[in-house]
Amino acid sequence: MKLLEINNLQKKFGDKVVLKDISLTVEKGEVVSIIGPSGSGKSTLLRCATFLETMDSGELSYCEEKIVKNENGKSVYPSKRVMKEAHSKFGLVFQNFNLFPHYNVLKNVSDAPIRVMKRNKESVLEESRRILKKIGIDDKENAYPCELSGGQQQRVAIARALVMNPDMLYFDEPTSALDPEITAGILRVMKGLAEEKMTMVIVTHEIDFARAVSDRVVFMDGGVIVEQGKPEDVIDNPKNERTRTFLKKLSL
């Protein structure tokens, strides 16, 4: 099943075209990495897919249900109710975590399922603790974000996304704000999720990680998808000149 389908997405900021005619499909269980130089539109694509930015034109479906329609070359968004339903399909892990500083770890993770999804409090707390344990941070449930290291905060952020039971997870450069020795731990957690067949779209600069976990790598530059395919094709044998230049710069 196609979990995500984007067709002909265009996005401008003022006069500047950031995304030109992007189309992208993600199948259930697939892990897709998006790589590319900064300013290429990777993050904007992710923000459009998660409704943090509105699309100018193009259409978008979740679970083969059309959410954003394209009418007369303009994107049209549905009612609040439909949007709320669509929001429940995905989770997003931010580059700088964005944990709620006034809530402790357990409340950060469990508040949305209890308050927004109106799930049973006891079972949510139980599940939150289980996930925190799985992610390796169960001893910190009473700590506040300011008392945690960056790596620990990002683990909590991943747990917070997982407790919502999303169909897929987006990661926006999840390790860019972390020290190198902490990065490995987070990548290991994500690799674990990939092995459990979690559908993931990851914007990243970690080429080795992308090669190791991705089913597909997408290379973006200048607001378009330049090349996509299996990691061994795109990363190790890029066909396009721009991809080659980018990868060469990274390896130097």
Next chain:
Amino acid sequence: MQKRMLKNKLSVLLSIILLCSMIMSIIYVSAPKVQAANEQKTFTVGFDAEFPPYGYKNDDGEYVGFDLDLAEEVCKRNGWELIKQPIDWDSKDMELTSGSIDCIWNGFTMDGREDDYTWSTPYIDNSQVVIVKSDSDINKLSDLKDKIVVVQADSSALAAFTGEDATDENKALAESFKDLQQVSDYNSAFLNLESDMVQAICMDIGVAGYQIESRGNIFRMLDEHISSEKYGIGFKKGNTELRNTVQNTLLAMKDDGKFDEIAKKWGLETSVCLSSEDKFLDDSQSSNTSSEQETTNSPNKLNFGDVLVQLLNGMQATLLIFVLTLIFSLPLGLLITFARMSRFKIVQWLAQIYISIMRGTPLMLQLLVVCYGPYYIFNISLDQSYRTYAVIIGFSINYAAYFAEIFRAGIQSVPLGQREAAAILGYSRAQTFGKIIFPQMAKHILPPVTNEIITLVKDTSLAFALAYTEVFTLAKQIAAAQASIMPLFVAGLFYYVFNIVVAFVMQRIEKRLNYYH
């Protein structure tokens, strides 16, 4: 150890030197003034600038009046320079005692104050009269029963009703009123009367005649008078030398007709009573008994505790303004913040205009507009109880504007990522604000909000503009009655302690929220 002691001693020494030099500089600065007073190059007359025709500000913005004309002539004849010093009537004794004015010359009633000043002989005989609206059904003094009557604070009208020498007749009359209120100036009194918040004003006949005429005869005077009294010039107790000089000049002016000419100019010729036959009040007693009298006859001085008890009502009133203003202005401020940050441009503008007016005009002016505006703009007659509401409304709408801007800064200080994280997790707009943004904003804005609250404690004293007797107004009244500055210190202490409590509570709250950053 020794070194440290030496250091301590040194710092104590330094502070003493600093303190001494401060005192010296104050003395030095004020010294030339004292000298000038001795040589009597200048003559400073203290007067209430809202007391026509005796002394007031005319249409050209100059201080004029019967008493000031007299003073001008006296100065001319003695080669002095006249300084017209408008004073706050409640503070007249402090002004005189401190030497910042040479005399009080301003339709100054002698009755009941005989021993408090060194007096000239009386020069005007005045009566207290009652003023009502032209269409009022009050025609004689007995009609004032169960009515609200207003007088100027510390005026002769007030003394006629409640002073130590008030006649039993007048006391009984005052008892029959529904309420006897005090305002700080006659203009407020007429505002109150015109907007039906009170039914009658009691004041000096000379002032009354002038006021009724200049206000277009929508008021009238009752034929029955309340009491008769005499005006004199009050000098600092014991300053007979200056008094005698002025008195002699006045008598000379009376002889050559200049005095009557000035009286005629101000329409007071029928009230003039200056005569060379009159004796000085203090001449009739030997100096010994006079000083004895001062100690026995001076109003029974209140001690600290008594003043505190007398101020309790005022403290309650201040507390009421404070608490109610906070209860109303904080939520109102949040509402204005929402309007200010609204998606609709027009709502944004309205909020911006509101904030700009509230911050750009004096709070006292806003209080007056809120209190008297309904009558003058919409012609709505207002009940006496509206005064309290007006105070609360005025303070609340003013403080809401300041709080709104603090809230806006607070909301903007919460990182955008917090909103985005909440959106991704599916929080509604209300949930995002209430559960995520507001708690973080509250932590950020505590210091500026504490500032505002402390300012509010002190600003409550502005309620005196609406004759609302909070602690400061009351302290001024007691200070005037007692001729003592102590009640003001007690009021100051009250504000200070109040603010220490506020600061302490806010600090506790801040500590409470310190569990994260």
